[in-house]
Amino acid sequence: MSQIQNVIEAQALTKIFGDFKAVNAISFDVKAGEIFGFLGANGAGKTTAIKMLIGLSRPSEGEATVAGYDVYQQTEQIKENIGYMSQKFSLYEDLTVRENINFYGGIYGLSRRQIRQKTSEIIEQLGLENHARKLVGSLPLGWKQRLAFAVAGVHDPKIIFLDEPTGGVDPATRRQFWEMLYAAADRGVTIFVTTHYMDEAEYCDRISIMVAGRIDALGSPRELKQQFSANTMDEVFLKLVRD
């Protein structure tokens, strides 16, 4: 672990809609195995930025590589190597837990044996033994979110992108969710997570804070608190947004 690689590199990445710069020349690196917090107020451009990185949206300008692949030319290779959990729950609610895992395992190209193995792993890990044959739509939101994260990692990707994964659930459930993120990071998966909960920001190895399309701060939570002479991430955030 002497030389830690960058798995995401962005240089002046920009997305313009009409005459609106949703993302304005952001630059950052994410190192392999770290939990990178991508913070910002609502509408700061986090989702747009994430969509450029995962190949759902073409950047207008700038450079970026994800898992070593170019975001303009090699989106399909990027997709082989990443998982994604969107802010809106997007597994099939009219399929069961098992069927969802089976479907995503299948389209990521896992073998039947691998799918079976993954399915029992996920069901055990989430404690869903009694719910595996239930429709996903009938599960509580907290369970859905954890299932969505597990499915995003069904093909053992190098990086998992999460866009506000814990919206709308109580702090205890959020805590549980973050334990899953830590466990994944321990296995060496890079976690790229957007949030606007500042307590979650404290859990990250490094964070960037976006304000109006730009990255205004970048560093570990402790560095940022020093830099802005604040006691909590909340204060850091408020100082940035007020300016």
Add this chain to the structure above:
Amino acid sequence: MRRLLFIIQKEFIQIFRNKSMLPLMTVVPIVQLIVLSYAADNEVKNVNLAIVNLDQSAYARQLINKIQVSDRFILVDAPAAVQQADDMIQMGSVDIVLTIPPRFERTFLRERQGEIQLLVNAINGQQATVGAAYLSTIIRSFNQELRMDVSPRLVVQKQSTSPRIDIESSNWYNPDLDYKYFMAPGIMGELVTILVMLLTAMNIVREREIGTIEQVNVTPIKKWQFILGKMIPFLVVGIILLMVGLTAGKIIFDIPIRGNLGVIFAYCVVNLTAVLGLGLFISNLSDTQQQAMFTTFFFVIIFILMSGLFTPIESMPQWAQHLTIPNPIAHFVHVMRSVLLKGSGFSDVLFSFRVTVVLAVVFNILAVWSYRKVA
């Protein structure tokens, strides 16, 4: 290839888990087939007729009897004055008024000719012209009988001087002129096409509305795999629909199946491939299910009205006839009718096959092209 199987499997689970799907595939087509086949009857029956009989002679009564025997006319009223009959036409309660003038019989006997007036309400063009034609035929044959009756000799003489042409027609492929035989096969084709097109048009856009498509778009799935995976299940649904329709048609109407069912199902596959492509194309371009539905209706209505199902293509203006060439429903209706009623083989409907294959290629290229994984 394996990825494709997973998509197909998932679509099938979703289709059959949807509670409205099974009735949609069984009850709906049968009900529509029955209702439309009986109702969409172009045969002119039940022409409302008023007869103003100002003569009250034996001949006049004979003529009226003859008309009443025909089951095409309903004698609504026999007003005493022409004015009353005119009012009835104005009110729309009567399609045709037949006026037998005073001294009809006497004039006929004396001057060897008689005059009868027909007033036709031509607002309903078909009812009017066809009804009037029927009535004229009855009057003409009455005329023949009268001449025989009055002076057989004279008729013989007349015949020798002016030979008459008698027309004997025989109705091929549908000898009893059973309208249901004509309508039911066409309606089946139309039903299958529309249902399948609507279902697919709603499909992708529904995933976009719910948000599930985003999760699929971040997977390394290929565009053609996705489109094909959406298409094959609905193709199967369409084929099941056609089977249900044919079985129902056979049991309920005893529609003839003179040709090879293989040709029909082969054409069904080609046709549905085209229609599915169009449906998916519409779905890709729409942002909401509502939009997709309205766009589909736009096509469906044009397709149906210009399919030759209800009005013959041959009587459309030339430019409109050209427009029916890229109409998948027109070809389906044509193939169903030709194969079922006439026993046409593959080579007889080759033109429809060719056109539909071209449509299938074009629509599916559009469908794959318009499916954007990257915005």
